[in-house]
Amino acid sequence: MTSTQAAEPAGERAGEQAAESAGNRRRGPSMADVAREAGVSGQTVSRVANGRHNVDPETRERVTAAMRRLGYRPNSAARALRSGRFHSIGVIMFTLSSFGNMRTLDAIAAAATDAGYTINLIPVPNPTRGDVSVAFDRLSEEAVDGVVIIVEAHLLDERDIELPAGLPVVVVDSNAGDRFPVVDTDQAHGARLATEHLLDLGHATVHHVAGPDRSYSAVHRREAWEATLRERGAPVPDALVGDWSSESGHRIGLRLAADPSVTAVFAANDQMALGVLRAMHESGRPVPAEVSVVGFDDMEESGNYWPPLTTVRQFFGEVGRRSVEALLHEVESGVAHGTTLVSTELIVRDSTAAPTAPRAAASVTG
Amino acid sequence: MTSTQAAEPAGERAGEQAAESAGNRRRGPSMADVAREAGVSGQTVSRVANGRHNVDPETRERVTAAMRRLGYRPNSAARALRSGRFHSIGVIMFTLSSFGNMRTLDAIAAAATDAGYTINLIPVPNPTRGDVSVAFDRLSEEAVDGVVIIVEAHLLDERDIELPAGLPVVVVDSNAGDRFPVVDTDQAHGARLATEHLLDLGHATVHHVAGPDRSYSAVHRREAWEATLRERGAPVPDALVGDWSSESGHRIGLRLAADPSVTAVFAANDQMALGVLRAMHESGRPVPAEVSVVGFDDMEESGNYWPPLTTVRQFFGEVGRRSVEALLHEVESGVAHGTTLVSTELIVRDSTAAPTAPRAAASVTG
DNA sequence: ATCGAGCATGTTCACGTCAACATGCAGTGC
DNA sequence: GCACTGCATGTTGACGTGAACATGCTCGAT
Numbered sequence: 001m002t003s004t005q006a007a008e009p010a011g012e013r014a015g016e017q018a019a020e021s022a023g024n025r026r027r028g029p030s031m032a033d034v035a036r037e038a039g040v041s042g043q044t045v046s047r048v049a050n051g052r053h054n055v056d057p058e059t060r061e062r063v064t065a066a067m068r069r070l071g072y073r074p075n076s077a078a079r080a081l082r083s084g085r086f087h088s089i090g091v092i093m094f095t096l097s098s099f100g101n102m103r104t105l106d107a108i109a110a111a112a113t114d115a116g117y118t119i120n121l122i123p124v125p126n127p128t129r130g131d132v133s134v135a136f137d138r139l140s141e142e143a144v145d146g147v148v149i150i151v152e153a154h155l156l157d158e159r160d161i162e163l164p165a166g167l168p169v170v171v172v173d174s175n176a177g178d179r180f181p182v183v184d185t186d187q188a189h190g191a192r193l194a195t196e197h198l199l200d201l202g203h204a205t206v207h208h209v210a211g212p213d214r215s216y217s218a219v220h221r222r223e224a225w226e227a228t229l230r231e232r233g234a235p236v237p238d239a240l241v242g243d244w245s246s247e248s249g250h251r252i253g254l255r256l257a258a259d260p261s262v263t264a265v266f267a268a269n270d271q272m273a274l275g276v277l278r279a280m281h282e283s284g285r286p287v288p289a290e291v292s293v294v295g296f297d298d299m300e301e302s303g304n305y306w307p308p309l310t311t312v313r314q315f316f317g318e319v320g321r322r323s324v325e326a327l328l329h330e331v332e333s334g335v336a337h338g339t340t341l342v343s344t345e346l347i348v349r350d351s352t353a354a355p356t357a358p359r360a361a362a363s364v365t366g
Numbered sequence: 367m368t369s370t371q372a373a374e375p376a377g378e379r380a381g382e383q384a385a386e387s388a389g390n391r392r393r394g395p396s397m398a399d400v401a402r403e404a405g406v407s408g409q410t411v412s413r414v415a416n417g418r419h420n421v422d423p424e425t426r427e428r429v430t431a432a433m434r435r436l437g438y439r440p441n442s443a444a445r446a447l448r449s450g451r452f453h454s455i456g457v458i459m460f461t462l463s464s465f466g467n468m469r470t471l472d473a474i475a476a477a478a479t480d481a482g483y484t485i486n487l488i489p490v491p492n493p494t495r496g497d498v499s500v501a502f503d504r505l506s507e508e509a510v511d512g513v514v515i516i517v518e519a520h521l522l523d524e525r526d527i528e529l530p531a532g533l534p535v536v537v538v539d540s541n542a543g544d545r546f547p548v549v550d551t552d553q554a555h556g557a558r559l560a561t562e563h564l565l566d567l568g569h570a571t572v573h574h575v576a577g578p579d580r581s582y583s584a585v586h587r588r589e590a591w592e593a594t595l596r597e598r599g600a601p602v603p604d605a606l607v608g609d610w611s612s613e614s615g616h617r618i619g620l621r622l623a624a625d626p627s628v629t630a631v632f633a634a635n636d637q638m639a640l641g642v643l644r645a646m647h648e649s650g651r652p653v654p655a656e657v658s659v660v661g662f663d664d665m666e667e668s669g670n671y672w673p674p675l676t677t678v679r680q681f682f683g684e685v686g687r688r689s690v691e692a693l694l695h696e697v698e699s700g701v702a703h704g705t706t707l708v709s710t711e712l713i714v715r716d717s718t719a720a721p722t723a724p725r726a727a728a729s730v731t732g
Numbered sequence: 733a734t735c736g737a738g739c740a741t742g743t744t745c746a747c748g749t750c751a752a753c754a755t756g757c758a759g760t761g762c
Numbered sequence: 763g764c765a766c767t768g769c770a771t772g773t774t775g776a777c778g779t780g781a782a783c784a785t786g787c788t789c790g791a792t
Contacts, residue, residue, distance in 0.1 A: 028506075028530075030777090030778055030779085031778065031779065031780095032778080040741075040742090041741065041742045041743075042742090042743095042778090042779080042780090043741075043742065043743080043779095043780075043781095044740085044741060044742080045779095046778095046779065046780055046781095047740095047741090047780090049779090049780095050780080054739070054740065054741090055740075055741085056739095056740060056741085059740080059741085071530075071531070073506040073507055073530065074507055074778085074779080075447070075509075075777090075778050075779075076443075076507055076508060076509040077443045077444075077445075077446035077447040077452065077509055077777085077778080077779095078443075078447050078747090078777070078778035078779045078780090079443075079778080079779060079780085080443035080509075080747095080779095081441070081443040081444050081447050081746095081747050081748065081749090081777090081778080081779075082746085082747055082778080082779045082780055082781085083747085083779080083780075083781095084747080086443065088486075102468050106489070109487050109489040110489055110491060113488070113489055113491075113504075118486055118487075118488075118504075118508055119486065119487040119488075119489075120454075120484055120485065120486060120487075121475050121484075121485040121486075121487050122479070122484075122485075123472070123475040123476055123479055123485075125476060125479075138484075140394075140439040141439055141440055141442055143441075143442045143443050143446075143509075164437075164439065165437070245666060246666065246667045246669070246670035247666075247669070247670065249670070250670050271666070271667055271670075274667055274670050274671070275670045277670075277672060278670045278671070278672050278674070281672045300611060300612065300613075300637070301612045301637055301640055301667070303612070303613070304612035304613065304615070304616050304637075304640050304641045304643075304644045305640070305644070305671075305672075306643060306644050306647050306671075306672050308644070396747090396748055396749085397748065397749065397750095398748080406771075406772090407771065407772045407773075408748090408749080408750090408772090408773095409749095409750075409751095409771075409772065409773080410770085410771060410772080411749095412748095412749065412750055412751095413750090413770095413771090415749090416750085420769065420770065420771090421770070421771085422769090422770060422771085425770080425771085440748085440749080441747090441748050441749075443747085443748080443749095444747070444748035444749045444750090444777090445748080445749060445750085446749095446777095447747090447748080447749075447776095447777050447778065447779090448748080448749045448750055448751085448776085448777055449749085449750075449751095449777085450777080
């Protein structure tokens, strides 16, 4: 198929072979080469490459043929230089640890690709001010038209961390609402759903395994949990703070399991819920017979935990899509969106049930 | 919020003000501006920006001051155009679904950043030939110096999918060994570890829940499992094929649970192992008392499954780091590495134990 | 026949950077 | 004192593209 591959363009290349293999890299044919090959001007090639309509069909055909023959690819650096647009969006995120972030990134990447944009991933190894600053510094040297920041974002409030001026930004999972457009899951709604579900089941109150304080989503979930309890006149136990890991969930779960008054637990994510589940098993407190557990996220695996976990589903895909949408809107129009909230849904599985006869380990009734 | 959206029809720009805030973006100060401000030539600014040593300290100071004052940032497009190097590496991967891929990506991003490279993420929505081709096409329009491909890569064998010639490539999780350098976990070693562990515990044989056939890691694990059984003279049951999801693990687990001769199961990843665990619980076959289960990956959560899962740990970070290393080596020297294997480690937790009195549901012996 | 509108195509130039090649000046050796 | 070396700095041009402007041709209206 490939055969001789164009062979003779001009005198031009003699011992190209050797040079090409090593040092000479990445200098493919340019528009000028295509133009020569097709017998037209460079500008015409440009027009064809950009799908302009004012080109004679026959000429267009000749040019595309030449492109194919030469294996021409537009040079994005030159394009960007000329146009000042990079067709790329940066994504700043903490090491991709968390399930939710990853799903969001996935959706962002898909949406950006659809829109003809490229993703420039800028990892932040540690959520320290220094590392975040470095990431931001990098930004302006990088070639991006806008940025999505997925960082538990109290750091954005620091006065001395500064984004390059004039660079469109959208923030995910943060407040920062006044400084930047925000796209986020409706944390409060989700937490309310979970808490009410347990209350409706007849539990006297709901204990909460919270995420770390520095995370806004953790704080929002916690606040909504507390507000819901108050509204319903239920006592508000102290929230126990974990770090999102199932390990921390397990540690906290052990403490909860030791307290016989605990019958309902709402964990701020599925991983911590998993740890709680394990703690309950180890402590001989059957779920859901004695203790009900609800998570948050709806990871793929949640339905296969033991028992299958009742949880709040987040639509990460939607969050990602909306982020890109908002960002590109800003990039193209210069006008920033406001805040966008994506709702949640309660997925009821087998880890929740009505409490048994209060505080007595009687046999399961009917 | 959406309001007028774009407004200006023909006049193109009404007041420059508005135009400046929107259309005119990203034209910060250039070297020329800094040069003027500092009273030196552009070339001197360039030298300072690149940390060359042949600049008088006093001049350097003056230039950096001017840079700061103006908020100068080098334009990477111009740099790339001039130098033909983009300082960016592309990563082609399937929608970041899998845990392992995501960890690998994380490590790649970190390593690349350390090396002063940027990550250009190129998602492949579906593992169809078409989508892969599109991703590859994008590649040459994108500005990357090399590519890491994390794709279950039977697709790479298709003759008609072609990478841009001369673009350095490293493949992760694939064979393709003859065409490209490969970095991968030593799948065979891990699978052997898992199988031998169960055999050593005294199980007559080990059943296998395999990953999909199109995945090379799945195939390698399966082959190693089979080879190990043969070497040890154990019978080789049919492998049951899942799709990596815990859901599929559950489905298959139900079948395994129904067969009383099954006492040991090796699942090709932790998620499927989780599904198997659930199936065993549902079927009243206690783990590990009656059935032992081993996974593969060692996800963060595995230690909090119920029971905590014995599994094979993969060092994704290492894989990612090595990939970048191999790729950059190729980018810089033009010479391709060979294959690199990263080893694995067996993590024994509570989901495995010696079989009870063969095939009898007797009480647990001392 | 004449003019101009409409359209395909060509020419020129600047985007920001940096390699290669000047320039100019201080100091060194003979 | 003269050529010469070493070093800081300046000048020129090209990387590949596409906007703006220029050219030339066809066709219809007058």
